Amino acid sequence: MNSPIYLDYAATTPVDPRVAQCMMECLLPTGAHGNPSSTHAFGRRARALVEKARAQVAAAVGTSANTIVWTSGATESDNLAVFGVARFHADRGRHLISSKTEHKAVLDALKQLEREGFEVTYLKPDGAGIVHPEQVAQALRSDTQLVSLMHVNNETGVIQDIGAIGKLCRERGVLFHVDAAQSLGKVAIDVNAMQVDLMSLTAHKAYGPKGVGALYVRRSPPIGLRPVLFGGGQESGIRSGTLATHQIVGMGMAFELAEAERADDAMRLKSLRDRLWNAIVDLGGAEINGHAERRVANVLNVTFDGIEGESLQFALRELAVSAGAACSSASEAASYVLRALGRSDQQAQSSLRFSLGRFTTDAEIDAAIAVVQREVPRLRRVAQVS
Amino acid sequence: MAGADYSPLVIEHFERPRNTGRFEPAADVIEGRAGRPEQGCEFHVSARVGHDALIAVRISVYGCPHCIAAASWLSERLAGLGQQDLAAWSWREAAEALDVPAEKRGRMLILEDAVRHLAEAWRQRA
Numbered sequence: 001m002n003s004p005i006y007l008d009y010a011a012t013t014p015v016d017p018r019v020a021q022c023m024m025e026c027l028l029p030t031g032a033h034g035n036p037s038s039t040h041a042f043g044r045r046a047r048a049l050v051e052k053a054r055a056q057v058a059a060a061v062g063t064s065a066n067t068i069v070w071t072s073g074a075t076e077s078d079n080l081a082v083f084g085v086a087r088f089h090a091d092r093g094r095h096l097i098s099s100k101t102e103h104k105a106v107l108d109a110l111k112q113l114e115r116e117g118f119e120v121t122y123l124k125p126d127g128a129g130i131v132h133p134e135q136v137a138q139a140l141r142s143d144t145q146l147v148s149l150m151h152v153n154n155e156t157g158v159i160q161d162i163g164a165i166g167k168l169c170r171e172r173g174v175l176f177h178v179d180a181a182q183s184l185g186k187v188a189i190d191v192n193a194m195q196v197d198l199m200s201l202t203a204h205k206a207y208g209p210k211g212v213g214a215l216y217v218r219r220s221p222p223i224g225l226r227p228v229l230f231g232g233g234q235e236s237g238i239r240s241g242t243l244a245t246h247q248i249v250g251m252g253m254a255f256e257l258a259e260a261e262r263a264d265d266a267m268r269l270k271s272l273r274d275r276l277w278n279a280i281v282d283l284g285g286a287e288i289n290g291h292a293e294r295r296v297a298n299v300l301n302v303t304f305d306g307i308e309g310e311s312l313q314f315a316l317r318e319l320a321v322s323a324g325a326a327c328s329s330a331s332e333a334a335s336y337v338l339r340a341l342g343r344s345d346q347q348a349q350s351s352l353r354f355s356l357g358r359f360t361t362d363a364e365i366d367a368a369i370a371v372v373q374r375e376v377p378r379l380r381r382v383a384q385v386s
Numbered sequence: 387m388a389g390a391d392y393s394p395l396v397i398e399h400f401e402r403p404r405n406t407g408r409f410e411p412a413a414d415v416i417e418g419r420a421g422r423p424e425q426g427c428e429f430h431v432s433a434r435v436g437h438d439a440l441i442a443v444r445i446s447v448y449g450c451p452h453c454i455a456a457a458s459w460l461s462e463r464l465a466g467l468g469q470q471d472l473a474a475w476s477w478r479e480a481a482e483a484l485d486v487p488a489e490k491r492g493r494m495l496i497l498e499d500a501v502r503h504l505a506e507a508w509r510q511r512a
Contacts, residue, residue, distance in 0.1 A: 306448070307448075308423070308426065308427070308448055308449050308450055308453075310450040310451060311400070311449065311450055311451055311453075311454060314392070314400070314451050315400075344424075345424075346423055346424055346426075381406060382403055382406050382446060382447055382454060383428075383446055383447060383448040384407070384408060384430065384446035
């Protein structure tokens with residue numbers, strides 16, 4: 001068993017060995033090392049692999065290959081969607097709608113648009129982390145150009161009703177962007193059934209490599225999108241830059257495997273997660289953050305009453321877990337997601353996110369339970385909290 | 387949250403805090419407290435008072451590892467102190483012994499407040 005025990009799959013996942021194998025084959029001098037934009041045999045070989053991966057990613061989200069644009073990850077995809085739509089359609093309206101619990105990749109892009117004179121409505125989820133379609137309906141205006149909401153929250157695992165919101169946006173003629181960085185392999189995705197116009201995807205949360213992602217862009221009818229990267233004109237001019245064949249091949253394989261194994265993975269991980277939660281709840285003074293049912297099977301975000309956050313994290317250092325989102329953990333500020341759900345600063349800082357994954361074993365969960373059962377009561381005794 | 391952020395002495399006292407608990411109220415028991423969880427730390431110090439010195443001390447602490455370690459470390463040094471020495475105890479002793487970082491020194495001041503409160507309770511009892 002590794003030490004510490006890795007329970008931070010929502011932050012990132014190890015690359016599945018089957019994915020790594022495919023990627024390695026691209027990297028060597030005998031592999032597909034050509035530039036996929038080159039017209040010679042090396043380029044064509046790399047191009048073929050890129051297009052195969054594009055089809056794999058497209059199939060995983062229920063669309064055709066020509067709607068998938070490669071990026072360097074979900075952050076870039078989010079930026080491309082938000083800036084791309086806002087700036088292209090600025091002459092028709094400068095209002096966007098999002099929520100207070102989006103990833104920083106969306107929120108910080110929106111803040112930049114506000115500095116450029118756009119207006120953004122940030123919807124507040126309910127105490128369980130749900131943004132209701134009625135809230136979106138009330139916020140829509142005649143000058144709204146984009147609604148951007150995440151499918152699965154990275155901190156709580158809460159799943160939004162993307163289909164209902166997509167239907168609403170389509171009826172009102174407003175473009176709908178979904179950050180689905182946490183979704184692949186956990187929940188079913190069908191961009192057409194969900195009536196999504198843009199969707200951000202990333203490989204490294206689905207046992208693929210870091211540094212590669214994709215943006216689904218609806219083609220029919222076409223969406224106006226202004227690029228944010230300029231250069232060689234790759235990806236039909238939407239996203240310039242030499243395509244990283246090995247990264248893309250990895251993403252394609254990862255997505256194909258994740259979708260094929262989704263049901264089995266979910267069942268196994270739910271069982272492990274629920275075993276961990278049952279052991280925690282037996283200690284008393286613990287509360288799940290986010291909707292108890294409408295969340296992905298592998299995430300458990302818990303507030304531990306009566307224990308200061310830094311002591312909690314240090315006491316449980318045999319477990320690699322997150323307090324707040326990994327992207328924000330450099331700051332000591334309480335999680336803005338948990339604050340938006342109504343938790344106090346103190347409660348937010350005394351919360352931990354356990355996120356399990358494909359390689360989590362029963363023995364690791366048993367060991368995690370033992371650590372929690374040892375340390376939580378001990379720290380409460382020190383604080384004299386019963 | 388690396389262990390390298392804490393000195394070995396902090397880790398020792400965090401993992402094995404000394405003298406935890408509280409004395410039940412009694413004629414020879416005094417208490418001092420300071421801080422609130424909302425501030426990030428709360429200290430409760432209770433002590434049995436002898437003729438002219440503290441006989442035994444108990445601590446309970448809500449706070450970061452430095453807070454727990456400081457209270458534990460202090461609890462080993464308060465027994466045997468007289469009123470004057472108790473009232474004069476300075477947060478700097480704990481901060482230096484435990485290599486408390488500058489940004490945590492405010493919490494050591496709160497620990498000092500708890501000790502001052504304890505000293506005042508002793509003074510008023512006399």
